[in-house]
Amino acid sequence: MIRGLRTRSEDRDAGLTLVEVLLAVAILGIGVTAIVGGMMTSIKSSDMERRAADGQTAMRAYAEAVAGATYAACASSYTATGFTAPAGFSASMTVTYWNASTSSFGSSCTVPTDSGLQKVALTVAATDGRATETLSIAKRKP
Numbered sequence: 470m471i472r473g474l475r476t477r478s479e480d481r482d483a484g485l486t487l488v489e490v491l492l493a494v495a496i497l498g499i500g501v502t503a504i505v506g507g508m509m510t511s512i513k514s515s516d517m518e519r520r521a522a523d524g525q526t527a528m529r530a531y532a533e534a535v536a537g538a539t540y541a542a543c544a545s546s547y548t549a550t551g552f553t554a555p556a557g558f559s560a561s562m563t564v565t566y567w568n569a570s571t572s573s574f575g576s577s578c579t580v581p582t583d584s585g586l587q588k589v590a591l592t593v594a595a596t597d598g599r600a601t602e603t604l605s606i607a608k609r610k611p
Contacts, residue, residue: 520600527555528593528602535562535589540610543578547589547608554593563590585610 534549541547546562554560566578567586574588587608594601 517599520595520597521602523555524558524593524595524600524602527558527560528591528604531560531591531593532604532606535591536606536608538608540585540587540608542583542610543580544587544608557596558593559596561592561594563592564588565590583610 531549531552531554534552535547538547538550543566544564546564549560552560565574565576565588567573567584567588568575569584588605589608590603590605592601592603
């Protein structure tokens, strides 16, 4: 055999070139990055939806507790008996009063002129700011 000449069997034993290896690693890296990015997006979205569902459940319980409270003339708030905000959430309410002369709800009320209709705005918010639920209910004098 003459030196410097390669036979066909020697060509088959040749390995991959550096360019081929780098190209394969780059393609695999792009694929893995896309998969991991998709997984992280899915995890974050799932967590936000779970927090929103927890907030909605707490809001329903809060609204039922406030709706069950007895009407109080010119009440600044109502006691939500049996409701405790779940861990990681806070609950608040704002009461406004119907003014028949202006046909709107306002923040001022006097006991003798209480029209018997109040709007109670309830808010349940996650303390980390990822979920906020609001609901308004009407309280009427019996």
